[in-house]
Every structure is written in structure tokens, then in C-alpha cells.
Amino acid sequence: xxxxxxxxxxxxxxxxxxxxxxxxxxxxxxxxxxxxxxxxxxxxxxxxxxxxxxxxxxxxxxxxxxxxxxxxxxxxxxxxxxxxxxxxxxxxxxxxxxxxxxxxxxxxxxxxxxxxxxxxxxxxxxxxxxxxxxxxxxxxxxxxxxxxxxxxxxxxxxxxxxxxxxxxxxxxxxxxxxxxxxxxxxxxxxxxxxxxxxxxxxxxxxxxxxxxxxxxxxxxxxxxxxxxxxxxxxxxxxxxxxxxxxxxxxxxxxxxxxxxxxxxxxxxxxxxxxxxxx
Amino acid sequence: xxxxxxxxxxxxxxxxxxxxxxxxxxxxxxxxxxxxxxxxxxxxxxxxxxxxxxxxxxxxxxxxxxxxxxxxxxxxxxxxxxxxxxxxxxxxxxxxxxxxxxxxxxxxxxxxxxxxxxxxxxxxxxxxxxxxxxxxxxxxxxxxxxxxxxxxxxxxxxxxxxxxxxxxxxxxxxxxxxxxxxxxxxxxxxxxxxxxxxxxxxxxxxxxxxxxxxxxxxxxxxxxxxxxxxxxxxxxxxxxxxxxxxxxxxxxxxxxxxxxx
Numbered sequence: 001x002x003x004x005x006x007x008x009x010x011x012x013x014x015x016x017x018x019x020x021x022x023x024x025x026x027x028x029x030x031x032x033x034x035x036x037x038x039x040x041x042x043x044x045x046x047x048x049x050x051x052x053x054x055x056x057x058x059x060x061x062x063x064x065x066x067x068x069x070x071x072x073x074x075x076x077x078x079x080x081x082x083x084x085x086x087x088x089x090x091x092x093x094x095x096x097x098x099x100x101x102x103x104x105x106x107x108x109x110x111x112x113x114x115x116x117x118x119x120x121x122x123x124x125x126x127x128x129x130x131x132x133x134x135x136x137x138x139x140x141x142x143x144x145x146x147x148x149x150x151x152x153x154x155x156x157x158x159x160x161x162x163x164x165x166x167x168x169x170x171x172x173x174x175x176x177x178x179x180x181x182x183x184x185x186x187x188x189x190x191x192x193x194x195x196x197x198x199x200x201x202x203x204x205x206x207x208x209x210x211x212x213x214x215x216x217x218x219x220x221x222x223x224x225x226x227x228x229x230x231x232x233x234x235x236x237x238x239x240x241x242x243x244x245x246x247x248x249x250x251x252x253x254x255x256x257x258x259x260x261x262x263x264x265x266x267x268x269x270x271x272x273x274x275x276x277x278x
Numbered sequence: 279x280x281x282x283x284x285x286x287x288x289x290x291x292x293x294x295x296x297x298x299x300x301x302x303x304x305x306x307x308x309x310x311x312x313x314x315x316x317x318x319x320x321x322x323x324x325x326x327x328x329x330x331x332x333x334x335x336x337x338x339x340x341x342x343x344x345x346x347x348x349x350x351x352x353x354x355x356x357x358x359x360x361x362x363x364x365x366x367x368x369x370x371x372x373x374x375x376x377x378x379x380x381x382x383x384x385x386x387x388x389x390x391x392x393x394x395x396x397x398x399x400x401x402x403x404x405x406x407x408x409x410x411x412x413x414x415x416x417x418x419x420x421x422x423x424x425x426x427x428x429x430x431x432x433x434x435x436x437x438x439x440x441x442x443x444x445x446x447x448x449x450x451x452x453x454x455x456x457x458x459x460x461x462x463x464x465x466x467x468x469x470x471x472x473x474x475x476x477x478x479x480x481x482x483x484x485x486x487x488x489x490x491x492x493x494x495x496x497x498x499x500x501x502x503x504x505x506x507x508x509x510x511x512x513x514x515x516x517x518x519x520x521x522x523x524x525x526x527x528x529x530x531x532x533x534x535x536x537x538x539x
Contacts, residue, residue, distance in 0.1 A: 031370060031373075031374040032374075034371060034374040034375050035375070035378050038374070038375045038376070038378060038379075042379075057398065109291075110294055113289075113292075113293075113294035113295050113298075114297070114298040115298065116295070117295055118298070118302070121511070124469070124511065124518070125507065125510070125511050125514070126469075126476045126477075126514070128480065129476050129480070129491055129506075129507050131480060132480060132491055132496070132503070133495055133503060135495075136495050136498075136500075137317060207385065208384070208385050208387060211385075211387040212389050214387070215387045215389050215390050216389055216481075219389070219392065219393070219481055220480065220481060226390075227390070230390060234393035234394065239394070242393060242394060242397075243394075245390065246390050246391065246394070249387055249390045250382060250383075250390075253385035253386040253387060254381075254382060254385050254386070256385075257385040
């Protein structure tokens, strides 16, 4: 896009022709309006339909919002706090475990071959199957929930770090070797920065998994957190209140992912220049 | 590819792999033998339970129930995901109309909708199929969408240069080129589908392998529990291999340079 703008000379008809060839019959500005319109349309339809059917089935957005406000103080905020705690601890530990393991696997053939069958085996197993066992061992408390989160979230991190560390450009490594840099220096100054995009990608991919693990753990134990609240509200048939935790979870998912994408763009911008120079 | 400074003789890969497995199994056996068998089963106990499980009747019924919801839910996810993804990728207006929902729902832990699904659809096969569907439709859809969008951009010019009508572009250029994206999306979706199926069965205790797992946990039979998980793993691996076979057959036409993907 920027390249086109920098090109000198008349762009009128030529640009139009190019746009037609690229099927850009509709400008990107219009597309934004389509998006906004779509959401507004959906909300209105939801509101209308919700008013006419049994409120047990589909409460309209107005009811949902009212319900959220009503339950916010006493029930929703402590649940949010509890869930956030579980999520951050579980996700943080997954990163703390996953990144070093993945990097070690990427740099050392021995570590790679020792661990790779386990990593891939556990990645393939739906680790949610271990939930009843973990609760059997650890009870219904925070520890069990955190371990469940780690068991689902750590593997994408390990695998992405592993792939990233393994694929470090050979030319960069040769520069390191030619400069007589020690193993440690090579690791810190070449491998780590080069792997950063992969690390971030792995972290981003495991957000949804970590959240899912957290929700599953909370739904299963039906105690505390947004999942527990969800269970309680649905058992009470308070559908209007039940939407509240769902919306909060959606916001958490979107929020954390957006945060990570933002960090990623910061890093990838740098990385792209390096790639262009190869 | 030598990634170490200085030369070092490389061990064949199989040695650390086998050693690691032997170590794990031995340690597991030793530790589990000391612990109350109601909480942790030894590998030998699991193996025994696995054989008994295959012979007995419980497993087949559960497997059939799981397979039913998995197949229906995943098939629906593929159908909807691929169709919508292709339409969204090909026609920018459709893409813009639908992508707020896709972008909002993809990072959401969709399992959070489970209680609502039960509220709406009751506790039956229908609910399980819907759960499998909602867990697996998005990887399929998004991969197809992104692939279709990229393909549209680059191959459209080719089609137009040859003055091909829309229908021809769709059939001869668009669909074959999006196939690799579709298959990778389907592969990712399978893992989610199986996960969704297991979660639904564990939480709803309605038939299938998941409810077996729950029952074995509750009756303190970890050996049967692990054996059931083993069955699950075999199911997952089997289906993945099947998908890879299909993928290979469909990609026969693929050109030598896959610059498009």
C-alpha cells in the first residue's frame, strides 16, 4: 500500500485498473461500514427476537446487560478475579515451563529426541480427559485448576519455541561462530532474538487453550470463577445472567489475544527487515 | 545441520527416544507400585486393563456413542466451515459482513457456551453434536477463509487475463488452490473436535468414552481410566492418519513450486 503511494506520476486510471484487477470494487473504508452494520443488525435482530420468545431461551441484549450490571458487584467481579487469577497463574507457569523446554529442544538434538515423542503424544491427547483424575488427586482447589490449565496450554508454547529455535538462520549462526562468540553469547544474542516471533506466536496460540482449560476446570468443579458462576446460573435457569460470564470470557479472549498481537507486530516489524536482508 | 560449535558425533535419534520412554516407564512402574492403586495405576496394570477393556462390552458401546457425535459434529463443522470460509474469502463483502463474529468467537473459549447449549438442546446426542461442531468449526473456517482470501488475490488476475467467467475461475482455479488450506484447517479442527467431544461427555456424563473416564475416576479405577485414554489416543491418531491419507490423495495435482501457499 505504501509503495503505491510513493510511486510518482499519474495514478488515476492506472490505479483504478489495478484495483479492478484485484477485485477491489469496494474500498476498504466501505468494508468497515459493512462490519459495523452487520454487528448493529445482529444486535437489533437479537433484541427483537429476544423480546418475543421465552426469556428462558434467548434473553435480549437489554436483559443481558441489565443482568450483568445487577450481578456485577456481588457475584461477577469476584468470579472475574478468581478466573483471572487461575488464568494468569496457569498461563504464566505454562510460559515459564514451555519456553525453556522448547528452546532447549530446538538447540540440542539430544534434548529434542528425548522429549519429542512425549511432547507430540501429549499434544495430541485431549488433556481434558485427565480432568477427573487430576481432581481425584488434587481436590477441587486452585492447584488442580492451574495444573489443568498448564496441561492444555504448555504444548503449543513448547512446540512453537522448538520450531523457532531449530530454524534459526544458519547464516546468522555462522556470523556468531566466525566472531568467535562463546556458546552462551550466541544463544543470547542470536538465537533468542531470532526465535522471539515464534515464542510470541506460541504464546498467542495458547491463550485460547489456557482459557478453555480454565473454563473446563471451573465447569467441572462448579466452584468459583466464571465457569462456576456459569454452572450456577444455568442450573437456576437464569439464562439472562448466564450470558454475563460468557461475554466476560469472550472479552478476555479477545483482549489477551489483541495484546499479544500488538506485541507481536512490534517484534515482527524488526524481523521482517532481517528477512529482507537475507 | 550442525548447530553446535565444534564437532560432536551425533547419536541416532532412536537412542534417546527409546531410552526416554524406558526411563519414564520404569520410574512410573516403580512409583506407582508404592502408591495406593486406587489413585495411580502401574503401566502393567494399565496394559492389563486395556486388554480387558477391548474384550468386554462397555467399550464398544461407548466408542460407538463417541464416534457418532464426533462424526456428525465434525462433518457439520467441515461443511459449514469450508463453505462459509470460501464465500468469505472470495467475496469481500461477505467477508466483511461475517468477520466480526469470526474474530470475536475464535479467541473465545467456546466451551463456555456448553451450559447454554444444554439449556437449549437438552442432554442428548444433539447437544453433544453441537458442542463438537462449535469447537471444531472455527479452525476449519479460519484456515479456509485466510487461504481463500490469499488465493483470490493472486489467482484472480490470472483468471481475468484469460477472460474466464466466474464459474470457471471458481472451479478450475479457486477451489484446487484453496485445498491445502482447507486440509490444514480440517486437521487442526479434528483435534478440537475430539477435545470438544471428550469435554462434553465428561461434563454431561452422557455416554461415550468421556463418561467412561468419569465413571472410572469416580470408582477409583485409574488403570481402566488410563486404558480408556489410550483408546482415545488411538482413535485420534487413527483419524489423523486417515485425514493425512485423504490430504495426500487430494493434493496429487499440486505443482512443484508451492509458491501460492
